[in-house]
Amino acid sequence: MRHALIAAGVLGLTIVSGIQEPAGAADAAKDYPNRPIRFVAAQASGSSIDTMSRIVATKMSELMGQQWVVDNRTGAGGTIGAAIVAHAEPDGYTLFAMATASQVIGPQIYKKVTTYDPFKDFAPISLFAITQNVLVVNPRTPFRSVKDLIAYAKANPGKVNWANAGTGFQSHLAGVLFTHMAKIDVLHVPYKGAGLMVTGVISGESDVTIGPAPAWMVHVQAGRARALAMGGEKRSPLWPDLPTIIEAGVPGYVSNGWAGLAAPSRTPKPILNKLHAALVKAVNDPPTNEALKRVGAEPLSGTPAEFAALIAKDWKSFGEAIRIAGLKVD
Structure with a gap:
């Protein structure tokens, strides 16, 4: 894991850290959230990430006292939905159901239409499932x-x-x-x-x-x-x-997908902390946990640094698969 974390740092992935936030940021977090939260999923309704996101959103709405509204924004390998979150106001009210396709595959294939940096423009909060x-x-x-x-x-x-x-x-x-x-x-x-x-x-x-x-x-x-x-x-x-x-019979073969929660990179740390705490509770909530398992997902939460390391690792492995496939990278 140490090497993976170093790799994440080299790639410039924003990781939630112990940096002190201004007093205003802490004050904003006290009343957060006080309106519905837009939860962007970059795949179509009925897809794996959409199904898992709706399960998580239901419990997060309950835990945080405000509705989480899943907003499906598809296209260009998930990069359209990701761009919406990357360029959103970093106030905690536009969040991303980050997934393998939008974060480590799409940006390597659709370079001309990707308008965000998949590492610098997001703050990974935690995984919520491995698929x-x-x-x-x-x-x-x-x-x-x-x-x-x-x-x-x-x-x-x-x-x-x-x-x-x-x-x-x-x-x-x-x-x-x-x-x-x-x-x-x-x-x-x-x-x-x-x-x-x-x-x-x-x-x-x-x-x-x-x-x-x-x-x-x-x-x-x-x-x-x-x-x-x-x-x-x-x-x-x-x-x-x-x-x-x-x-x-195929030594060394590993290929997984995942889903997690992320925010725009400049989101105040107190808000990120609130979101992380709520997501860990949601994933470990027995009915939510069981609902994820029923659709074939393995519920999992962790630290922002662990999530960042996984993204960096998969960026390399899927990049190699893109090269082997001979896909034209624009």
Whole structure:
């Protein structure tokens, strides 16, 4: 973790620290919040980050005594929603449901339209969930394990249809990284969004994909898809019987997503402290915790520094996947 924190510092990521705030900032925090809070989610309604954000927003509204209004602002790999928060007044009333796509993937692909610095323009507050990627196949395929899939793909180059939610999406980069590390040749099939991708795999139009667990839990439980392995460093507590992809035969493979709370970088520290304390309570609230688990998320809170270190680490790993994919970075 020490090295990760150093990396975050080098990249210039704003971390909530012990810097003393002016007296006015402390006074402003005393009455905070005294009006509804805009909670920007940079993906569409019904997406994983939207679902998790609404669960968290419900409890945060209760804890802070003001409504948290989820505002879906999509486009350009999440950079449109992120820009709204980056350029907002740093008063604690416009906050960001920060996620992997908007913070570490989109800005590396959509450089020409990204109008913010993904490190300097935000104050990370805390994670609220980890979403491991899960490798799933159509249940009518013969693949019962990761080794089955790799063996077939090596014997039949280009014959496996590998679905993703669109070029540059988390599912695309996770798949590219897997095929690169497993040394297999597949046909990458981009769909227009996660919903169509899921339908494509369930229908048998595509054979396999790897993507955020919240998009797949209900389908695996219903038998519409078969899960083979998880993308985390350790087994998921939500899917304890599934091996990691590392265990299953691809050494070193790790691919996760996450969601967390962030504010504009100049937000007063007393307000950030209030938000952090409330979010930790929300994540550890039994009904909220269980609701996140039901949608396939692993509830988790931590310090701002830990969150910043994760962002810096994933910036590098997803940057490598973008390079491997040969995506044109504008």
